[in-house]
Amino acid sequence: MKIDSIQNGIVLDHITAGKGMQIYKLLKLDNLDCSVAIIKNVNSRKMGKKDIIKIDADIDVNMDILGYVDPGVTIDIIRNEELVEKRRVHLPEKLENVLFCKNPRCITTTEQELPHVFRLTDRDNRIYRCIYCDTKTQ
Amino acid sequence: MRSLIDIAELSIEEIDELLQRAEDIIxxxxxxxxACDGKKLATLFFEPSTRTRLSFEAAMYELGGNVISMASAGSSSATKGESVADTAKTVSCYADVIAMRHPKEGAPYVASINASIPVINAGDGGHNHPTQTLADLLTIYREKGRLNNLTVGFCGDLKFGRTVHSLITALSRYTGIKFVLISPDELKLPSYIKKDIIQKNNLEYVQTTDFEAVLPELDILYMTRVQRERFFNEEDYVRLKDSYILTPDKMKLAKADCSVLHPLPRVNEISVAIDNDPRACYFKQVFNGKIMRMSLILKLLEVEV
Structure with missing residues (x-):
């Protein structure tokens, strides 16, 4: 399968196979009017299979979402069809409006304008807690 | 400008400073x-409370300050849909410090990040109640002369009991603490407190439903009420409310110097006959609560005496 290379934009590489569409939705890439390609189940020496997303535009990607959903993703920055920078994502210390608190006693259930903020409390087990009520992510 | 939302925000040194100040106040x-002439405390209680509210108000009056308040949660602008953030910003224009109780967990935190004056969490849902913990710590300190090397039993509602969660958090930073957790299965201590606080600090703990078996080993017995307002289902409340009742017969099993604490109000989990037992410390706790709130207000208002 052949997909055109991109002129100026970004490539999300090393996406865990099967997570490409989830990342596409979470990053709201359907709102873009440039070319976007989701390539699924690409053969990978390191991962066996992987997904790749190519975006033919220079956009700011929410690194926190990527870090939370799939911390192994790499972001390739392309300029004039050349790879100029490779960025890695990390499990973010804080997530804002990515996760939503399910505790019915949390203040966020009655004050709709409050951002849902979670902080990383256990890196090894990838546990985040609501900053308001300390409820753990499911 | 500093607030107090969670007891864990205070270092051991700061707690020690508050305890020493409390002893000096007594x-x-x-x-x-x-000490607080010309200063005003705003008590914002969005949930019924007698003890904590009166304690804050008495504390401020005994420091020479004044108190402004709303008659009840129903009379506040919250019933018109005002946000906690707006309430905090508004009250910051009237007072020097806020004490807030709210049924929603995290509400005092939201107030603290929006207010321009210190906010004291006076209880948020089943979450935190740091000034009760300060009262508990002063009581233990005054009764035992130390906050380390103690076997501390918690009995009753360990799931929703915010005072239990806060006191465990505070005591976990001291050495030689052993926790004995006594509750029905449905009201066990949340796993995150066991894991993130007790186990993380390598503290010994025992979890049991057998009150009488563990009573003889306790230095401190912290009784709690099963709180009707924390249940979504009345049947569950009725089934669990009388799980553990401390009676004079049971007290015979306890050590001669075991101190019995209770955050109050009590329903029937401590028999009234225990009140005259010298080991009963729950009314001393009420007094100590006022003193520690005085100590805390002085610290947050940065008042030098």
């Missing part, structure tokens, strides 16, 4: 009688 009350 020894020299006149010295502090005008």
């Amino acid at each position: 020894a020299n009350p006149k010295k502090y009688a005008h």
Whole structure:
């Protein structure tokens, strides 16, 4: 399968196979009017299979979402069809409006304008807690 | 400008400083009688409370300050849909410090990040109640002369009991603490407190439903009420409310110097006959609560005496 290379934009590489569409939705890439390609189940020496997303535009990607959903993703920055920078994502210390608190006693259930903020409390087990009520992510 | 939302925000050194100040207030009350002249405390209680509210108000009056308040949660602008953030910003224009109780967990935190004056969490849902913990710590300190090397039993509602969660958090930073957790299966201590606080600090703990078996080993017995307002289902409340009742017969099993604490109000989990037992410390706790709130107000308002 052949997909055109991109002129100026970004490539999300090393996406865990099967997570490409989830990342596409979470990053709201359907709102873009440039070319976007989701390539699924690409053969990978390191991962066996992987997904790749190519975006033919220079956009700011929410690194926190990527870090939370799939911390192994790499972001390739392309300029004039050349790879100029490779960025890695990390499990973010804080997530804002990515996760939503399910505790019915949390203040966020009655004050709709409050951002849902979670902080990383256990890196090894990838546990985040609501900053308001300390409820753990499911 | 500093607030107090969670007891964990205070270092051991700061707790020690509050305890020493409290001892000095008890020894020299006149010295502090005008410490907060001209200052105002706003008590914002969005949930019914007698003890905590009166305690804050008495604390401020004994420091020479004044108190402004709303008659009840129903009379506040919250019933018109005002946000906690707006309430905090508004009250910041009237007072020097806020004490807030709210049924929603995290509400005092939201107030603290929006207010321009210190906010004290006076209880948020089943979450935190740091000033009760300060009262508990002063009581243990005054009864035992130390906050380390103690076997501390918690009995009753360990799931929703915010006072239990806060006291465990505070005591976990001291050495030689052993926790004995006594509750029905449905009201066990949340796993995150066991894991993130007790186990993380390598503290010994025992979890049991057998109150009488563990009673003889306790230095401190912290009784709690099964709180009707924390249940979504009345049947569950009725089934669990009388799980553990401390009676004079059971007290015979306890050590001669075991101190019995309770955050109050009590329903029937401690028999009234225990009140005259010298080991009953729950009314001393009420007094200590006022003193520690005085100590805390002085610290947050940065008042030098």
